[in-house]
Amino acid sequence: AQKITQTQPGMFVQEKEAVTLDCTYDTSDQSYGLFWYKQPSSGEMIFLIYQGSYDEQNATEGRYSLNFQKARKSANLVISASQLGDSAMYFCAMREGGSPGTSYGKLTFGQGTILTVHP
Amino acid sequence: NAGVTQTPKFQVLKTGQSMTLQCAQDMNHNSMYWYRQDPGMGLRLIYYSASEGTTDKGEVPNGYNVSRLNKREFSLRLESAAPSQTSVYFCASSPVPGDYNEQFFGPGTRLTVL
Numbered sequence: 069a070q071k072i073t074q075t076q077p078g079m080f081v082q083e084k085e086a087v088t089l090d091c092t093y094d095t096s097d098q099s100y101g102l103f104w105y106k107q108p109s110s111g112e113m114i115f116l117i118y119q120g121s122y123d124e125q126n127a128t129e130g131r132y133s134l135n136f137q138k139a140r141k142s143a144n145l146v147i148s149a150s151q152l153g154d155s156a157m158y159f160c161a162m163r164e165g166g167s168p169g170t171s172y173g174k175l176t177f178g179q180g181t182i183l184t185v186h187p
Numbered sequence: 188n189a190g191v192t193q194t195p196k197f198q199v200l201k202t203g204q205s206m207t208l209q210c211a212q213d214m215n216h217n218s219m220y221w222y223r224q225d226p227g228m229g230l231r232l233i234y235y236s237a238s239e240g241t242t243d244k245g246e247v248p249n250g251y252n253v254s255r256l257n258k259r260e261f262s263l264r265l266e267s268a269a270p271s272q273t274s275v276y277f278c279a280s281s282p283v284p285g286d287y288n289e290q291f292f293g294p295g296t297r298l299t300v301l
Contacts, residue, residue: 113292173218173281177229
């Protein structure tokens, strides 16, 4: 079974509008972390936002926010006021808990969502 | 700070050839990782090193070996390259294990095996 599922292969949004990119995850661990990365056409991986499983509030970083619904095991990325430069591939990733120094830090990635922002 | 650097940026190999991908980080991070990204896919973990002197297999280790040369450097070796290893390879690093483990990625190495 896939641990990270991104069901939207592609999304389109008009400039200045908000968009939500979906991510669901599967884990039996109590301690885990969820990440979103952006990969523009140039290929580099850019960290956007992080949510810990014990964080009670949804994470926010500028125009990015993470809609964390623990019971539903979803961690959707919301981008407000989209810009042309937001056009990229977006990956959701999960770090599952474990003994420090062993499984900590290993990320499992979803297949990504290509976001296209139209002017 | 250069962050995470990888060499080479591009490489073309013939089936059966060997090569080593180099990765270095200057952030004094404990943990380092090698991922591969196939077209249209997310990244998959090949090997990782939680700390200097240790290495462990990830999801797709077959056909690869790694060396954690020192705290800064983590290399990935293909002993006998196969077309199935055509991919983009990313090295990443993260600080001391804790609840927040942002991984910092290198720019990637695009490898083609003919």
